Amino acid sequence: MTVFHFFNCAILTFGPHAVYYSATPLSEYDTLWTSIRAAVVYLVTALVKLVCLATFLNVSDSDTFDPYQELLKALFGFIDVAGLYFALTQLTHRNISQNHKFQAVGLGWAFADSVLHRLAPLWVGARGLEFTWDYIFQGLEANANLVFSISLAALGSLMWLRKNKPKTLIPIIYACAGIVATMPSITSYLRRGLGWHLPKVVGFELFSSLLIAFISWQLFVACQRPSN
Amino acid sequence: MANSLRKQALLDPMYYPVITLLITLIACVEFSDAVTAVDVYRLVQYDISGVPFGSRLSALNHHAGSSLFGSDLSRTVLILPVRELNLTLITEYIEQKKLLGGLLLLLPPKFSPGNIDSTFGADKDIASLRNKLLELEWLLMHSNIPYPVYFAFEDDNISAVLAEVKRNDANGQPATATTGGYKLVVAASDPKRIASPNIANIQGWLPGLKVDGDSNQLPTIAIVASYDTFGAAPALSVGSDSNGSGVVALLEIARLFSALYSNPKTRSRYNLLFGLTSGGPYNYNGTQKWLRSFDQRVRESIDYAICLNSVGSHGNQLHLHVSKPPENAYIQQIFQGFSTVAEELGLQVGLKHKKINISNPRVAWEHEQFSRMRVTATTLSGLSTAPELLDSTGGLADNRHFTSEASIIRSVKLVAESIARHIYSQEKKSIIIFADDSSLAVNPSYIRSWLELLSTTPRVAPFLSKNDPLIKALEKELADHTAEVNVQHEILDGMFTFYDSTSGKLHIYQVASVTFDLLLLLVLGSYLITLFSFLFITTRGLDDLISLFRRPPSRKVKTA
Numbered sequence: 001m002t003v004f005h006f007f008n009c010a011i012l013t014f015g016p017h018a019v020y021y022s023a024t025p026l027s028e029y030d031t032l033w034t035s036i037r038a039a040v041v042y043l044v045t046a047l048v049k050l051v052c053l054a055t056f057l058n059v060s061d062s063d064t065f066d067p068y069q070e071l072l073k074a075l076f077g078f079i080d081v082a083g084l085y086f087a088l089t090q091l092t093h094r095n096i097s098q099n100h101k102f103q104a105v106g107l108g109w110a111f112a113d114s115v116l117h118r119l120a121p122l123w124v125g126a127r128g129l130e131f132t133w134d135y136i137f138q139g140l141e142a143n144a145n146l147v148f149s150i151s152l153a154a155l156g157s158l159m160w161l162r163k164n165k166p167k168t169l170i171p172i173i174y175a176c177a178g179i180v181a182t183m184p185s186i187t188s189y190l191r192r193g194l195g196w197h198l199p200k201v202v203g204f205e206l207f208s209s210l211l212i213a214f215i216s217w218q219l220f221v222a223c224q225r226p227s228n
Numbered sequence: 229m230a231n232s233l234r235k236q237a238l239l240d241p242m243y244y245p246v247i248t249l250l251i252t253l254i255a256c257v258e259f260s261d262a263v264t265a266v267d268v269y270r271l272v273q274y275d276i277s278g279v280p281f282g283s284r285l286s287a288l289n290h291h292a293g294s295s296l297f298g299s300d301l302s303r304t305v306l307i308l309p310v311r312e313l314n315l316t317l318i319t320e321y322i323e324q325k326k327l328l329g330g331l332l333l334l335l336p337p338k339f340s341p342g343n344i345d346s347t348f349g350a351d352k353d354i355a356s357l358r359n360k361l362l363e364l365e366w367l368l369m370h371s372n373i374p375y376p377v378y379f380a381f382e383d384d385n386i387s388a389v390l391a392e393v394k395r396n397d398a399n400g401q402p403a404t405a406t407t408g409g410y411k412l413v414v415a416a417s418d419p420k421r422i423a424s425p426n427i428a429n430i431q432g433w434l435p436g437l438k439v440d441g442d443s444n445q446l447p448t449i450a451i452v453a454s455y456d457t458f459g460a461a462p463a464l465s466v467g468s469d470s471n472g473s474g475v476v477a478l479l480e481i482a483r484l485f486s487a488l489y490s491n492p493k494t495r496s497r498y499n500l501l502f503g504l505t506s507g508g509p510y511n512y513n514g515t516q517k518w519l520r521s522f523d524q525r526v527r528e529s530i531d532y533a534i535c536l537n538s539v540g541s542h543g544n545q546l547h548l549h550v551s552k553p554p555e556n557a558y559i560q561q562i563f564q565g566f567s568t569v570a571e572e573l574g575l576q577v578g579l580k581h582k583k584i585n586i587s588n589p590r591v592a593w594e595h596e597q598f599s600r601m602r603v604t605a606t607t608l609s610g611l612s613t614a615p616e617l618l619d620s621t622g623g624l625a626d627n628r629h630f631t632s633e634a635s636i637i638r639s640v641k642l643v644a645e646s647i648a649r650h651i652y653s654q655e656k657k658s659i660i661i662f663a664d665d666s667s668l669a670v671n672p673s674y675i676r677s678w679l680e681l682l683s684t685t686p687r688v689a690p691f692l693s694k695n696d697p698l699i700k701a702l703e704k705e706l707a708d709h710t711a712e713v714n715v716q717h718e719i720l721d722g723m724f725t726f727y728d729s730t731s732g733k734l735h736i737y738q739v740a741s742v743t744f745d746l747l748l749l750l751v752l753g754s755y756l757i758t759l760f761s762f763l764f765i766t767t768r769g770l771d772d773l774i775s776l777f778r779r780p781p782s783r784k785v786k787t788a
Contacts, residue, residue: 004745008752015756023763129411131740136748 005135006126012139013118016146017111024103031104038087038108045083046116052076074185081181084109084156098161106153110146118142137202144202147209151216152180158216158223166223173219180212264385264736268332269463271368271377272688273419275725281370283377286729288414290329292736294394296321305330305412307390309382315363322371331377332412332734333364334390340381341466341627341684361625365460369618378414379461379624380734389736411737419727425690425720427456427506428699429518432482432710434489434500436651445525448499449647450533450605453478454508454515454594455682455702456689457622463731465686467622468631469610471508472682473540473639476675478502479705480640481647483674484662486709488648496651501530502710504702506689509621510724511591514689517718519601532562533605534647535594538620539639540631540679542610546570546639549580549607549614551599558604562650566608569645572660575638582614589723590617608643610635628683633676640670690726 020026021035053076057069087105118138126135155177179186187205190196196204271283293304296317308318310333321328336357337343368377380386389410396409436446453474457467466472482502489495507514519527539546548566552559563579570577584596591597592614598605611620620626641662648654648661662668685698692699694717707713764772 004742004749005740008745008748011756012752015752016759019756019760020763023760024767129413129737129739131738 002127002129005131006122009122009126009135009139012136013114013122013142014111016143017107017114020107020146026100026104026107029100031100034101034104035108035111038105039112041083041087042109042112043116045080046112048083049076049079052079070185070189073188074182077181077184081152081156081177084152085160088153088156089160098157101161102153102157103150105157106150107146109153110142110149113145113149114142134198137198140202141205144205144209147213148180148183151209151212152177154216154220155180158220169219169222176212176215176219183208264389264734266380266383266386266734266736267731268378268380268414268734269461269731270416270729271373271379271460272458272462272730273727277723278725280372282368283373283375284419285374285376286414286416286419286732288330288376288378288412288416288734290412291739292389292393292410292412294390294397298397301329302327303329305332307332307334307386307393307412309334309390310361310364311336311357313360313364315360315367318364319367322367322373325374328375330375330412331373333377333379334382334386335361335379335624337381337383338629339624339627341464341686358625358630362623365623365625366619369460369623376414378732378734379464386736409739409741411739413735413737414732415735416729416732419729422690422726422728425724425726426692426694427514427517427689427718427720428692428694428696429506429514429716429718430504430699430703430706431518431714431716432502432706433712433714434482434485434502434710435712436489436497436499437492437495439497445529446497446499447531448501448526448529449651450501450503450530450598450603451478451481451536451643451647452503452505452515452533452594453536454505454512455687456506456508456514456692457626457687458509458618459621459623459626459688461624461730462688462691463686464624465622465626465688466628466683467626467687468628468679468683469540469626470538470620470622471536472622472679473538473631473636474536475504475682475702476678477536477539477636477640477643478504479678479702479709480636480670480675481644482706482709484640484644484668484670485648487668498531498651499529500710502706504706505594506692507718507720508594509618510689510720511589511617512594512597513721514718515594515597516591516600518716519597519603521716527601527603530598530603532558533595533598533603534643535598535605535607536639536643537594537607537609538611539608540610540636542635542639544575544638545610545612546575546577546642547580547609547612548577549582549593549595549609550605551582551584551593551596552604554579554581559606562606562646565646565650566642569642569649573638573641573645575642577642578612580612592616608639622687628680631679631683633672633679636675636679637670637672640675644670688730690720690724691728691730 021032053073057072084105087109088102118141122135122138125132155173158173159177183205187201190201190204191198270286273280273282273284275281288305290303290305293301293306294308296306296308298304306328308331313333339361393410438446454471455475457465457470459465459467485500489500503515503518505512505514505518507517548563550559554560554563559579563577566577582592582596584599586600593607593609595605595607615621644662645660649659652661654661662670664670681701687698699715703713703715
């Protein structure tokens with residue numbers, strides 16, 4: 001039964017990525033390579049972040065919220081943004097429309113994130129006899145993370161790839177991007193500082209991911225209008 | 229413990245890329261993620277002349293239950309606290325040979341050998357609990373039980389699990405594969421027969437003073453006690469009274485006489501032989517082998533032997549058991565000596581006679597082995613009647629709390645004084661050799677520390693290896709007090725067969741039912757299908773979705 005549970009949690013964590021790829025026109029335009037390249041960039045970014053965190057951060061055993069450490073972690077979170085910038089702008093993509101480019105990059109980014117952060121505990125923990133709800137919540141987190149990554153990629157493409165943006169929307173775009181980039185710090189503050197339990201945190205993540213997705217969709221549509 | 233490890237792992241994302249890269253190695257490792265891990269001790273498994281007794285299995289892997297009235301108990305492990313156990317029910321259950329998946333008996337934590345310092349509560353409760361435990365132990369030891377039986381001590385974790393299991397049972401939701409609940413797992417290999425169970429007899433010899441011209445062998449007085457135990461749970465058989473008290477008394481007597489014998493002026497004309505024998509519960513097999521190993525002259529020089537058995541909980545009444553008829557002059561002399569000293573100490577000593585039946589292999593007292601080799605011997609014991617086979621051999625209910633240091637001290641004084649007056653020919657005079665406040669006083673802290681050591685060491689002979697630390701410790705202690713120490717290693721004779729695997733670790737897992745997994749699969753499947761449809765419709769339109777399920781219309785080729 002436990003391998004069954006592992007299978008369930010695995011399809012919850014990784015299924016949406018596959019579904020997203022196959023349901024949207026991404027599969028028709030052969031954007032798989034883009035996603036793979038984005039995943040590799042994510043790996044490199046994660047390693048760089050790891051080195052920085054290991055060098056500058058002192059890991060405390062207690063579970064309390066230390067503002068200084070969290071600030072440092074948030075700063076290093078912007079390395080993520082830099083990585084995404086690199087993936088969006090510097091990598092050569094074949095002629096795929098911008099619409100699909102950001103989706104592919106976001107998808108690859110989220111998939112790499114899920115594999116790196118969630119596959120290991122899933123494989124080790126979900127196969128045991130003991131049953132906990134943790135892995136299901138982890139899967140839901142992965143879903144929220146997918147939405148976040150795609151939104152961030154969308155906002156990123158708006159910031160760096162689109163040259164003619166309506167002036168009024170620019171600060172909103174940057175603000176939203178900032179919020180999404182610092183989302184990990186916000187959730188860890190909720191978990192440690194306010195002492196929220198896992199279900200509550202995951203609920204918040206899901207809700208805010210949908211909200212941000214909606215906002216970035218609106219921004220994207222709004223920016224598309226003045227073209228031409 | 230595993231929970232916090234997981235939490236910390238979820239919150240420190242920086243280490244994950246490294247772990248992911250080593251994922252193939254991690255795939256081979258399965259961490260223990262149980263709700264609880266508890267030390268459990270298995271019921272003894274042994275055969276007497278081929279007839280099996282005790283629990284015959286050791287591996288456990290079933291769901292937990294809490295009541296004897298459940299359905300399909302053959303795949304359930306019952307968790308029963310001994311405090312609330314109904315003895316008649318379980319006796320019926322075992323005698324009718326009904327099948328269980330397993331049995332886990334919870335003992336009150338105060339009976340744990342490691343729990344030496346705690347004080348016991350109300351006497352009435354403890355006495356009734358102790359009787360219940362004795363009866364339960366007797367029942368389990370003498371039945372052939374075809375499923376694993378384990379003992380554990382109650383603690384917070386296991387009490388919480390038991391409360392939940394009881395709640396589930398009350399709701400009519402017993403734990404099975406289809407409804408989830410708790411699963412108890414003890415990973416143990418099949419119990420193997422112990423091929424050559426070792427017994428080790430330790431003897432110490434204090435030679436008497438030989439005056440020049442004395443060609444004869446000096447007479448010897450032997451003081452003997454058996455040090456091994458037997459009980460329902462061999463890993464818990466510490467036998468404080470039976471026979472830890474005897475061992476402690478012997479060591480203290482050895483210490484006192486060694487003080488006297490260290491100075492040639494106070495050395496008497498008697499040799500003293502101290503024997504710590506093994507194999508006590510098995511008809512004193514070790515004592516028999518020890519005696520047979522003696523040179524005949526040495527054996528004939530033994531004037532008499534005193535065997536000490538259960539002298540730690542007698543109150544003020546002790547018994548001197550003999551097999552020679554009480555009218556025998558020599559027996560009367562010994563008894564007189566003891567009575568006089570006993571009176572002075574405020575103790576009562578009674579003489580009890582039990583005839584030996586040579587054809588009966590049952591040896592109830594240690595002195596009977598001596599008598600069978602025609603050596604005069606008695607057993608000093610707090611027990612008034614001869615114990616049955618494997619009775620009063622230091623089981624579950626025999627621990628430090630029921631053993632009194634004061635009783636042991638009184639017994640030591642009785643034996644040491646009586647022997648000393650005999651060997652120094654001071655019987656008619658009123659003199660106290662081992663007086664309190666003298667340099668030869670009985671040392672209570674010596675007795676206390678040895679009693680504590682023995683009360684925390686299980687001593688079932690087949691499970692003691694040749695070089696067991698306890699045997700070495702006893703050897704060293706006797707070597708400190710006597711001039712010559714010998715350890716004799718023997719194999720326990722054939723009537724008894726023992727099996728290993730006496731303790732293990734119990735893991736309690738909380739498992740989800742199959743229906744839950746199926747339900748979850750259903751929910752996830754529908755979620756993914758919904759997501760797929762949603763994304764498909766928003767990006768390509770509803771028509772395309774429907775067209776996925778229709779065969780493409782056949783094309784009519786336009787001919788020019």
